[in-house]
Amino acid sequence: MNHLRKLLVITALLSSTVSFAQLTDDPEDRREEGREPLRTQTVDGQPLPLMQRLRFGGGISALQFGNPNAGIPFIIGVSPVVAYQAAERLVLGVGVDYQYARLRAFDTSGQRVNLTANQYGGRGFAMYELIPNIVPGLYAHGEVASTSIQNGYTIPGRPRPGRFNVTAPLLGVTYSQRIGRLAGINVSVLYNLNFTAQARYLYNSPFVFRILFF
Template sequence: MNYIQKFLFITLLLSSSIAFGQLTEDPEDRRNQGRDPLRTQTVDGEPLPFGQRLRFGGGITGFQFGNPFSLGVSPVIAYQATEHLIVGIGGNYVYTRYKPGYIYANQGVTINQYGGRGFLMYEFIPSILPNLYLHGELQTNMYQQKVDQVSTAFTGNVTAPLAGLTYMQPITRRFGVNLTALYNLNYRPNDPISYQVYGGSPFVLRLSFF
């Protein structure tokens, strides 16, 4: 996938996210009053109901056209526990297809990866760098590789704690664009499952929307 395609795809995602954020604009947003919107309280200082603290979203992962073709989704549900703490859960699925001749001369290969994660995000220096969060999560992934015309599949799983930072660009009180950089504390380069799931690197970069 060339740079022009990547640029157009990211622009489309950002545009759709901004439109979604406008449709879900919180009626109690305080920006029009010259103050930042509170994340857990109404304009009168009352705690927000549980449903109004929830965030929904996700992202696109493993996006690649050609050979191999790869595409994944990662839905997220998050909860604004305090003004500076977000907790959440997410799932992920990535489909990858190698055409015959890429790995094996006359056989294609299909790879399915799926799993889940739980995470915490804490805005640790809001007075200096607002919307910068310490990010920690525990992620589990299942891996299945199937070769055409072969009855059995190679399977495995890997569990990894990840730690790093997330920067959130808010669009509304309950929706934003998130750029995340994490380090896999359990990365094992000699483990074929860990290598395949995390692309041969202990670093995980992620663009998500919630």
């Protein structure tokens, strides 16, 4: 009992009401009944606060260790994500994609230089749980990604290369294995509906395989 009082006092100092702390644990009460916690409301039907519907995460979108002797660049990409539980079966989200590449080469004087390139963009997505009673965590997944791509490497002493945009509408499925109410591993298999020659700068295939944590 003393622990509960301390928790309520601390929460009251951090928020304008005490109800936030009460709602935090309320959905977990369903586990005592052998059911999963509700994702958008408490057991008595009250909507969960915004922060309890948000999930923050992401993943590594690309990783390649370069080999200067073979002309293979070093590449790393990150994809932070914010997802919102809009309804019990519907998740909406946005993400940011950034990728950096560096290639070591020799200039005309024989000196080693670093050639660099980067691409960045954003995407919005929606996930709808298909058959939760049969296969929990299986979602239909749709998203649109727009990425600004550098047209070649930046070479020291030369003008910066231009850029072009690639838009990719993706459809497919995502399987989400929940670790907690606000965390999980999400494995997606998507198909690029706009797979053109420029799209190859983003994906080598119209099929996109992705693992993200949120």
